[in-house]
Amino acid sequence: MKKAISVNINGATHQSEVEPRLLLVHYIRDVIGLTGTHIGCETSICGACTVMVDGQAVKSCTLLAVQADGAIIKTIEGLATGGELHAVQEGFWEQHGLQCGYCTPGMIIASAQLLDRNPSPTEDEIRHGLDGNLCRCTGYQHIVDAVQYAARKAKA
């Protein structure tokens, strides 16, 4: 039996009837059509599906859409404001923090939350702070550089 939910995604409210078992990530990607959020493992390890749910970075492959009823969600598509890239997005571009780009949306969301919580992280804090996100391409160094760039930018 389908259940009615109401979710605000990137500022727009969506009313939907969904199966109770529908994963939040499938709701975002297949129902709403925002495909920037990716699926990389379905066991909550890789973090490609990370989105912000009520201000918290969450792995949307392990949350049901019905659990997000009433939530305010931000996905990678909603991170830039008024045509301006978020400092973390800019950092990833400036510092070559991505290659294939598949982990990138989740990595950027997780990095943004990391900086929200700790605006001046050490390299070690960045590396541990991104523990929930896997990247197979970059070797992480340029991702660390990207987060540091964003931290500097936010202070400037």
Added chain:
Amino acid sequence: MASKYVGKRVKRTEDPRLIQGLGHYVDDIKLPDTLHVAFLRSIYAHARITGLDVSEARNAPGVVAVYTGKDVAEKVGPVPCAGALPDLRVPDYRVLARDKVYFVGQPIAAVVATDRYAARDAVDLIMCDYEELPVVVDVEEAAKGGPVIYEEYGDNIAYRLTSGEGDIDAAMAAADRVVKQRIVHQRLAPIAMEPRAVLARYLPGEQELTLWSSTQIPHLLRTQVALMVGIPENKLRVIAPEVGGGFGSKLNVYAEEALLGWISIQLGKPVKWIETRRENIQATIHGRGQVGYVELGCKNDGTITGLRYNVFADMGAYHQLLTPAIPTLTGLMLSGCYKIPAIQMNVTACFTNKMSTDAYRGAGRPEATYVVERAMDIVAAELGMDTTEVRRKNFPAPDEFPFKTATGLFYDSGNYQGALDKALENAGYQKLREEQKRARDEGRLIGIGVSTYVEICALGPSQAMPAGGWESATVRIEPTCKVTVLTGASPHGQGQETSFAQLVAEELGVDLNDVTVIHGDTSIVQYGIGTFGSRATAVGGTAVYNAVQSLKEKASKIAANIMGVDASAVAFSEGVFSAEAAAAVAAGEGTQSEAAPRKVSIQEVALAAHLARQIPPGMEPGLSATNFFEPTNFTFPFGTHIAVVEVDRETGDIKFLRYVAVDDCGKMLNPLLVEGQIHGGIVQALGQALYEEVVYDEQGQIVTGTLMDYAVPKAAHAPRFELDSTETPSPVNPMGVKGVGEAGTIGATPAIVNAVVDALAPFGVRHLDMPIRPESVWKIVNKA
């Protein structure tokens, strides 16, 4: 002239779409009425299928069709193997299993339904009865006999091969010592962050099939799938859209790709299959999977006399595209960066009840480098020499290139001493050794591991490749002087949309943003080979370079015609064709007093070429050039990697203190991208050295079946890398580039293992098998 783009750290043009979630990977492409496919896969490693009942699944809600091995047996051809070796046994690899299954994860039936949940549900309604058969998992057991997988062969041998040159017996006899070591290259899962994905759409009216696939080889895939499903190649369009990493795992032709195409033809609707990570670890190719025995003969002064490598190569149950060819690449690179007069490799390639091995970043070459670099350290330990000295002693000198190896290669160019010296200086090697000594006196376990590697790149001359080794490019200057580049390479993270644009913008004197690089669509791009083997820049980039040269030549003739001078008098710089006044006089255009220097911009030439009123008589209109570049040799990048680690006595944990590397990949188009390639490569090597292993139990079940168990390195596992470079141009191509995609993976694994072994040398350790887990380290330190 100072370069504007080439050699510069230009940030990528790919990135704006990717950092905003606006790229399109296969699953992001939504077509109306798309049906979804889910697979029933074997739960046994070796079994006879005694019953298969799909009737309940066929009647399940949302299910449109269910296909079994019997349904497709006569319709879809076998999964192809391009590796050609004498007496190679190639089992018939059907896209869906018929009577028997040979590995866990082998597809048995395909369910097609209106959504992915319904498809997955219906898979559980298929009744499949199995009769379990004896399983062989261990490659050495398979070689000895073990349960025979394919009765018709009588044993489990896929092929045997001996390669190498020189009198190996004499070389060993002439040695003062021969060191021997058993070396395991464990199976690895490539784990591209985007699993495999296929979307197929057949248009019955046009009789055209379009296949979107997360692949590294769109054109080769087109040819093979066309043959497998029986559709004319020119009615099949393969599109590799955004591809979320490959690392060799998508350099293949998979059962699912052909089957999805065939199903779409049957149903006349789009069908999609998105691999789950569990499927990815079960049924996407694995890398490595060799158990070898190395013997290295040396004189007491450290001079190497010969190397023998007897290796058991684990093919898995079937051959995928290049499965049997991978160990031959190991054989090619067994000379490392050393003068070794005699080399012999004896391969025993065996079938096991596991997923196929195939190309994973490095593809046979990391195995070779690891064997040689481990053996060099063992020699150094036996002789009491510094590990760098025994290496230096055996390097060919820079003036000995092209350097012929006893594996039949000619290394194009190199300066191994130069890279080693620079790395030692950057690391402060002598000081590190002193610190290590002091630390040991304090009871701390610090290890310094050095690896000097050479790799074979720019694959490759077609004579040495199973399916063509050239690459193609078309460069087109449009009427508005926007430039379109069509490359047959198929980048999937490497950044050639940027680096090829840099190259073209530099050569044509146009703005970087005026160049668009198109790849991965067989209906738009001329036939190409694809991206693998660190070939895209060295081979594909050279095709781009050559095409641009042809264009410049043609544009120059048009410019000459416009300026009224002889073409030989035209100079071209930063987008402007010019001629001295004298040239106009010489052409009979006016007198000395009237003449002035003449100029015409490339923009004017671009328009003129298309309006075709001012082009020289007889010249074809337009400004487009295509080049198919066939390299005359491989290229051989090299370098030195130095890892400094500390072992925790209490936990066995291994921590990096430093990581210093000097890589030489010839000329660099974009050092920022080169760094990214090296970083990523090193971390994959680090994964092999310390964390990753596809573990099958005795029954052939995968123990490491998800990312909860298969340990891909995380950010905190990697150190900060201190990179530097030397630049020895390749003579093989006009730009002098060599390739860098696999360097990190090849150079780093032995450096890391050598460092851990060095840290544990006080305990008499001279070798450890990968992945070096804290548990085994702890046992050594605590004599458990």
